[in-house]
Amino acid sequence: xxxxxxxxxxxxxxxxxxxxxxxxxxxxxxxxxxxxxxxxxxxxxxxxxxxxxxxxxxxxxxxxxxxxxxxxxxxxxxxxxxxxxxxxxxxxxxxxxxxxxxxxxxxxxxxxxxxxxxxxxxxxxxxxxxxxxxxxxxxxxxxxxxxxxxxxxxxxxxxxxxxxxxxxxxxxxxxxxxxxxxxxxxxxxxxxxxxxxxxxxxxxxxxxxxxxxxxxxxxxxxxxxxxxxxxxxxxxxxxxxxxxxxxxxxxxxxxxxxxxxxxxxxxxxxxxxxxxxxxxxxxxxxxxxxxxxxxxxxxxxxxxxxxxxxxxxxxxxxxxxxxxxxxxxxxxxxxxxxxxxxxxxxxxxxxxxxxxxxxxxxxxxxxxxxxxxxxxxxxxxxxxxxxxxxxxxxxxxxxxxxxxxxxxxxxxxxxxxxxxxxxxxxxxxxxxxxxxxxxxxxxxxxxxxxxxxxxxxxxxxxxxxxxxxxxx
Numbered sequence: 001x002x003x004x005x006x007x008x009x010x011x012x013x014x015x016x017x018x019x020x021x022x023x024x025x026x027x028x029x030x031x032x033x034x035x036x037x038x039x040x041x042x043x044x045x046x047x048x049x050x051x052x053x054x055x056x057x058x059x060x061x062x063x064x065x066x067x068x069x070x071x072x073x074x075x076x077x078x079x080x081x082x083x084x085x086x087x088x089x090x091x092x093x094x095x096x097x098x099x100x101x102x103x104x105x106x107x108x109x110x111x112x113x114x115x116x117x118x119x120x121x122x123x124x125x126x127x128x129x130x131x132x133x134x135x136x137x138x139x140x141x142x143x144x145x146x147x148x149x150x151x152x153x154x155x156x157x158x159x160x161x162x163x164x165x166x167x168x169x170x171x172x173x174x175x176x177x178x179x180x181x182x183x184x185x186x187x188x189x190x191x192x193x194x195x196x197x198x199x200x201x202x203x204x205x206x207x208x209x210x211x212x213x214x215x216x217x218x219x220x221x222x223x224x225x226x227x228x229x230x231x232x233x234x235x236x237x238x239x240x241x242x243x244x245x246x247x248x249x250x251x252x253x254x255x256x257x258x259x260x261x262x263x264x265x266x267x268x269x270x271x272x273x274x275x276x277x278x279x280x281x282x283x284x285x286x287x288x289x290x291x292x293x294x295x296x297x298x299x300x301x302x303x304x305x306x307x308x309x310x311x312x313x314x315x316x317x318x319x320x321x322x323x324x325x326x327x328x329x330x331x332x333x334x335x336x337x338x339x340x341x342x343x344x345x346x347x348x349x350x351x352x353x354x355x356x357x358x359x360x361x362x363x364x365x366x367x368x369x370x371x372x373x374x375x376x377x378x379x380x381x382x383x384x385x386x387x388x389x390x391x392x393x394x395x396x397x398x399x400x401x402x403x404x405x406x407x408x409x410x411x412x413x414x415x416x417x418x419x420x421x422x423x424x425x426x427x428x429x430x431x432x433x434x435x436x437x438x439x440x441x442x443x444x445x446x447x448x449x450x451x452x453x454x455x456x457x458x459x460x461x462x463x464x465x466x467x468x469x470x471x472x
Contacts, residue, residue: 002345003170005202006195006337007211009344011150011299012218013077014070014085015291016405018303019126019350019457020055020062023146028071030152031130031142032101043134044100046107047072052127053120054352055146057458061235061403063294065114068128072108074101082296121145123155125352125456148350148358149301170198177342177383177437184379191369191379192334199334212330217259218298219287219310224259225295226286233292235404237469243286250279266318276319280421281414283311288410301340301349304356304405305363307413309336312367312420316374324374332370339369339386346438347445351398351457354448356409360416361393361444367420372427385427387437389420394440395447397455399462402469 013022035041049068051059059065066089070077073088092098098108121127124145132140144152172183172194183194199208227247233239254265271279287307291297297306313332317324340349343362348354365386372385393416401407427433454461 002175003173003198004341004344005199006334006341007199007215008151009149009299009301009337009340010215010333012215012296013150013299013303014067014080014082015294015297015303015306017062017064018150018299018301019146019148019352020059020064021067021294022077022150022299022303023126023148023152024051024055024064024128025067025071025077026150027128027144027146027152028068028130029074030144032072032074034142035132035140040132040134040138040140041101042104043136043138044106044132044140045135046113046133047098047100048113048115048131048133050115050117050129050131052117052129053125054457055126055128056116056118057460058400058403059116061400061459062405065110066294068114069098069108069110072101073099074103077296082294085294120453124350125453126350148348148353149299149344170201172198174198174338174342175345177386177441180338180342181379181383190373191338191382192331192373195334195338209326209330212333213326215298215333216313216326216329218296219313220259220263222290222295222297222306223283223286223310223314224262226288226290227262227282229289229293233289233406234294235292235402235406237402237404237406239292239406239410241289243282243289246278246282246285250275250282263314263317266314267322269318271319276315277418279318280311280315280417283314284308284413284417285410287311288405288413292404292406292410300336301344301362301366302351302359304351304409305359305413305416307410308360308363308416308420309333309367309370311413311417312371315417315421316371320375328374332374335373335382336366336370339366342437343390343441343444346441348448353456354444355396355451355456356398356412357390357393357396357444358448359398360412361390361396363413364389364393364416364420364423367417368423368427371420372424375424375428377424377428380433381427381430383437384430384433385420385424387433387435387440388426389416389423390437390440390444391435392419392423394444395451397451397462398457399455399464400457400459401464401467403459403464407467408463
């Protein structure tokens, strides 16, 4: 039984992509750790990195090369000031040397030593190989696979689509939605209560609350930054940030100095019915505009879909329940994290494996479930909300223009959030769901396997080839 914590599903990292940025970054960190364990680290004088498949085809647009540089320098994506990233990477580009794990300099010329190989490795479409050369010309080579959501594995893991961090057995081990439902019935508990018991087997309540607060603080700071930053997104598509203008139109004549005061200002604003969708869209766009700018976001379950869950939480806080606070945010994230883990075990959260249904579809399903429980839904209705949200994302392709997480990715977060809210409301009025969540997860995985590879984060099909970048 594979036990995945909600903190495996909700990670803090740098944009724009969990599989193409955070994953390779973490792979570099892991390689360094393994070199230290074997005693080879101190002997390395030169490093080369080979990228394969989707990592190669859309690596430049996803800043994979920059992530590898940062990972090799030992920078921590959770804590490094975002403003320092350009300086670190530019110095390596200019000097052709790199401070290996910030301990000693080695030879590294990114334009030569990061090789973009278009062929796919058999194990997974997101493969990368690190090669280290030692002083005595010994070659040390290790291959990793970035399987979505910042998860990194080696080929010896038997199931590339679903394996992740393994923990001690939970008191309520969950592989399927049916198992989760049965626990809720036999224990007479909500889904969030079952999940919390599992998390308590890993860490005390104080640590759980600390991590959830850190996740929420990152989410709200990200929305705050996105709503207060104007201009053009980097990458060459000349995409104008929209959250700034939308936010200005929605929240006028208000004063605040930090994200929490900002939230209070929003909650005290008289929101008209037609403005609700605009607010939800604004929240979602703000996160993914920050993500597209190599900002810090929470993978939920991926960077490309990072805006859905924060937007739906903000909808609940600003529209549904002005008295809600940390208790409700915690409850939402416990439910959402568990739903995401079930999708990961039964299908995939990697767009390179399953298309955008694996990112926006899963995030919408996670958000729908979290919202449904907060609105008073039974465990059965919560699972149905998740099923409804995914059902209407089945077959969604991943076809980013220019390999950038911008078009259509940013707008899809707004649509995913709105669908999540609709799914939660529909589920609350459903007493006899006809399609079990496990069946829609199975269908999603079968759809992913049938999907042509050019629609799986390769920028070789769909909008990516229909739209001429030069015309953008």
